[in-house]
Amino acid sequence: MQVDAIPSNATARETAIAALKERFGVRLSTGEAIRRQHGTDESYHPTVAPDAVFFAESTDEVSEAVKICAANKWPVIPFGVGTSLEGGVAALRGGLCIDVSGMNKVLEVNAEDLDVRVQAGVTRKQLNEHLRDTGLFFPIDPGADATIGGMCATRASGTNAVRYGTMRDNVLSLTVVMADGRIVKTARRAKKSAAGYDLTRLFVGSEGTLGVITEVQLKVYGIPEAMSAAVCQFPDLESAVNTCILTIQTGVPVARVELLDDAQMGACISHSKLEGLEAKPTLFFEFHGTSAGVVEQAETVQGIAQEMGGTDFKWATKPEDRTQLWEARHNAYYAALAQRPGSKGWPTDVCVPISRLAECIVETKKDLEETGLFAPLVGHVGDGNFHLVYVIDPNDADELRRAKEHADRMVLRALSMDGTCTGEHGVGYGKMEFLAAELPEAIPVMRAVKQALDPDNIMNPGKLFRMN
Incomplete structure (x- = not known):
């Protein structure tokens, strides 16, 4: 994927780096390996490295570094551990990456x-x-x-x-x-x-x-008095999603409810060694509260699931069983990649009002089948948010094209249902065009706020929206 990367001003770069080197010494690095690491996130987006990386240890040090950058109108890109998913750390205009991972108290x-x-x-x-x-x-x-x-x-x-x-x-x-x-x-x-x-x-x-x-x-x-997890499998995605919707509408205070489609469930069974489960649409639940409250919540949800065709409602009350279940869920991304060694993951997400969730997921999956792509689906469906991970060959231009076109259609579908282009991944530069489509009247207001607080556009430029 091509990015709109523009080299930073050479004079500003040299002046700022010299001042930062003098002040911070070895904690200012211009080494290629370190710069590349700090221009890379967990997404499919290409690496765009900063000109230098500063390892900060305090708020005052960050302030000093930013003052030097501001004086030279040189970009600043904050960096934590690089787990963002929409190119948020890419140094599209060069500049200084401020790594705050050492500020860990x-x-x-x-x-x-x-x-x-x-x-x-x-x-x-x-x-x-x-x-x-x-x-x-x-x-x-x-x-x-x-x-x-x-x-x-x-x-x-x-x-x-x-x-x-x-x-x-x-x-x-x-x-x-x-x-x-x-x-x-x-x-x-x-x-x-x-x-x-x-x-x-x-x-x-x-x-x-x-x-x-x-x-x-x-x-x-406060850590709840009692916690219990459960897993339930369904004949189709619509039944699983409708179970979730009814659970939320009924007012059951579930702590977590996660959806995995058949492709993702199959990957998790293989990767995380989950026993006694099949590659079918599956809901993972967790309940928090008093011992009696947790039992009541779980029994209510079990009844709803059975009405929707859910089977094999399995309990996990032991901490080690709950841990295994949720570790499998958290490792879903790596489980998906393991199904195609050498592949690259392209994760994306949308969020819609919960009443439109089943419709959005079913239409998205039908559309996906027609592309021939492998893209498991997971979802924080309790709040209408779901994700796809396109497992693709990054060197196959046709796969990349089909994945992008499908992802674009999914986002536009969510927007047509009064949803959002991203429930939690952020915009970065990967979804800038969709933020503009989602909130056209708000973009000028955002631009005005940015102009007021950052008139020289040095703070992570090229992200969220275009300044002109």
Whole structure:
């Protein structure tokens, strides 16, 4: 795939690199291998390397680095661990990649208030490991062990979103380094506020185009008294999706409900050694609450599933059984790739109102069959979000064309149903045209915000929307 990459200004580049080298020494790298690593994400998008990489260790250091870049009108690209999926880390105009993975301290845990403050480079698994002995946990799990800062920047979600919401719902405050190097804290620790513009949510989902997120104040939750998982298989996708829809409409407070189609289920059975299951459309459930509440929830869902033709409703109450089930779900991407050694994965997602979910999935799958492509489907169907992973030969131009055309049709189908072009992957530069189609009246407003906060367009340029 061709990208609109433009080399940065040579004079600005040399001046900025010299100043950064003098200030930060060996933590400023221009080595080719390191630059390439920081211009690559987990998607099919080609590598577009920055001119240099700075390994930051504090908010003040990020501020100093951004001030040097701002003085030279040289681009800045924030980087966590590179798990984004729409080219969000690609240095399309060259510039400085600021790697915050070394900013990985949990700064405070306010157990009584159910919140924590972390540096942006803390990963979700690291945070939960730190919280393990407190009786608390952080529920947002986008699959990859992403950094908290990156999860804020892409407005990440995951399997628990149906109960606990997305990053948008769980961030109380941010510390952000602005495009001119100023350090801004967007809010206090209070659980709600009516004071001024909601700057926190302006930066959540901004994908590094407005500033560099360096610290995050997060909500955390008490570990439930009881947790139970269940798996149920269905004769067709429509029955599985309708089971999910009815469960949500009935008001059952499920923590997670995940859909795997027959192709994905077959891949997971092979890759994760799941026993006693078939390559059929399958729902994975998880229930949180009191012991009695969990049983009641599960029995209600079991009844709904049976009405829809679901069979073999299997319980998993032991921690090791639940772990195996959800590890298989989280490894779905790698399970799909394992079905075609040497292939490359092209993941994409959409989200629609839950009442249109079955229709959107069925039409998408029918369309897929006509392309001849192998693209397993998984979905956080409790909130109307589903994903396809096109398993393709990156050197086969015809496969790439068919995959792109099908992905485009899927997005347009979701938009026609009042859905969105991305439920959780973000826009990056891969879905810029669809954001413009989804929110045409809002793009000029976004452009005005960007112009006001980043007049020289140095913050992750070339992402989300075009400036002209």
